[in-house]
Each structure stands twice: as C-alpha cells, then as structure tokens.
Amino acid sequence: MSKLVLVPTPIGNLEDITLRAIRILKDEVDLILAEDTRKTSILLRHYQIAKPVTAFHQHNEHQQLNRIVQRIKAGERMALVTDAGTPGISDPGFLLVRACISEDIEVETLPGPTAFVPALVNSGLPCDKFFFEGFLPPKKGRQTRLSQLAAMPVTIILYESPHRLLKTLGQLAEHMGPERKAAVARELTKIHEETRRGTLTALIDHYSNTDIKGEIVIIIDGNRQ
Numbered sequence: 335m336s337k338l339v340l341v342p343t344p345i346g347n348l349e350d351i352t353l354r355a356i357r358i359l360k361d362e363v364d365l366i367l368a369e370d371t372r373k374t375s376i377l378l379r380h381y382q383i384a385k386p387v388t389a390f391h392q393h394n395e396h397q398q399l400n401r402i403v404q405r406i407k408a409g410e411r412m413a414l415v416t417d418a419g420t421p422g423i424s425d426p427g428f429l430l431v432r433a434c435i436s437e438d439i440e441v442e443t444l445p446g447p448t449a450f451v452p453a454l455v456n457s458g459l460p461c462d463k464f465f466f467e468g469f470l471p472p473k474k475g476r477q478t479r480l481s482q483l484a485a486m487p488v489t490i491i492l493y494e495s496p497h498r499l500l501k502t503l504g505q506l507a508e509h510m511g512p513e514r515k516a517a518v519a520r521e522l523t524k525i526h527e528e529t530r531r532g533t534l535t536a537l538i539d540h541y542s543n544t545d546i547k548g549e550i551v552i553i554i555d556g557n558r559q
C-alpha cells in the first residue's frame with residue numbers, strides 16, 4: 335500500500351533525531367521531499383543517508399501536490415522533512431497530508447522534535463491546556479488576533495523572529511497588561527540556548543538592552559481572571 339511518512343528533524347542539536355527516523359530515511363523510502371534541499375543534505379550527510387532529495391516548500395507545494403500524489407500512488411515511497419522540527423507545524427506539510435488522505439494514501443507522522451513542546455514545558459507556565467498560535471499575522475488582522483489571544487484562559491504559544499521580538503512583547507503587554515507572566519525560549523537545543531521567564535515588562539526591559547539573535551518561542555500565561 336502506498337504511504338507518505340512525515341519525519342521530524344532536529345531543531346538545532348543534530349543528536350535529536352530518532353533511530354526510527356534515521357532508519358526510515360536510510361532504508362525505507364525512495365525519495366525525500368525537503369523544504370530546503372541544501373539544509374537537509376547536511377543532516378543526511380551527517381547520518382550517511384544517501385537518498386535522492388527534491389524540493390517541496392511553500393512556493394512550489396501547490397504545483398507539486400498532484401505530481402507527488404500520483405508518484406506515491408504509482409508505488410514510490412516518500413518521506414517529507416522540513417528544515418527543522420515537525421512538518422506541518424508552521425511549516426509545509428498540511429496540504430500534502432490532506433491531498434494524500436483524499437486519495438486514500440496512508441499517512442504516517444513520526445513523533446519527534448518540535449520547538450514549542452520544550453519551550454512550553456520549560457516555561458514553568460501551566461501546560462495542561464494551551465493554545466498554539468504559531469506566527470502572528472505580520473500586519474493585517476494582527477491587532478484583532480492579539481485581542482482574541484488576550485482573552486484566552488490557557489497558556490499561549492507564539493513563534494517569533496528575533497527582529498520582531500521586542501515589538502511583539504510590547505504589543506502583548508498593551509493587550510494583556512504589563513504584569514502578565516511569560517517566557518522567551520531562544521535557540522533551543524543549541525549552544526546558546528536560553529529560557530528567560532518573567533512578566534512582559536521584565537522581558538521587555540531585558541531584551542531592550544540585548545542584541546537579540548536566534549530562533550524564538552514566546553510562551554504567555556493565559557488570562558486567569
């Protein structure tokens with residue numbers, strides 16, 4: 335039976351890949367679909383995986399969908415990987431999963447690295463219930479979304495880039511109040527990994543005097559009133 339396998343890859347530390355992920359990429363697929371073929375080649379070289387790799391990213395996924403689905407139906411075994419973490423989580427993957435399901439192709443997603451889980455658990459904020467927002471809209475709809483998030487009674491997770499961190503923390507403080515608790519997880523699993531916890535004001539104070547670099551997850555306490 336034809337099948338697509340989604341394979342999570344490390345978010346920094348190359349050791350964070352499962353034995354099963356390596357085996358599947360090495361021995362059980364004919365082709366690896368990758369968001370960035372050069373980045374994926376580094377991982378594949380590291381694990382001595384010699385497999386053909388082809389590009390599948392947000393700029394070509396619509397055009398590629400049909401061709402890929404037909405090739406899987408014809409018997410090719412394929413894996414989808416992205417630059418880091420789990421495909422489909424703020425990354426390409428959803429459209430392909432949906433297209434495969436609608437064509438009765440089996441889809442299997444391996445458990446593995448994703449940035450928001452360690453960021454959430456390590457924040458010290460309640461992780462029994464949470465809302466994953468991913469990236470906020472950069473412009474249109476941003477204020478509306480911030481107001482909606484401010485009312486949520488559960489922990490909120492945002493992905494953010496370093497150059498927008500301060501602006502976003504400022505807007506969160508405006509909508510949620512300066513004393514709302516939060517955490518910034520930066521460079522998870524990498525040499526300069528850091529989790530900073532505090533009120534939104536304290537985080538703004540800290541990052542106003544810092545050269546902000548690296549990949550970032552923001553965790554914000556829910557509205558507990």
Ligand code: SAM
Nearest residue numbers: 345419420423425448449493494521522549550
């Ligand atoms: N698919 C990925 C996942 O499963 O987490 C997310 C991909 S998304 C395009 C990239 C964003 O994830 C970054 O901008 C950052 O917000 C977050 N991220 C990825 N790696 C990270 C890391 N090592 N430390 C902190 N955040 C990270």
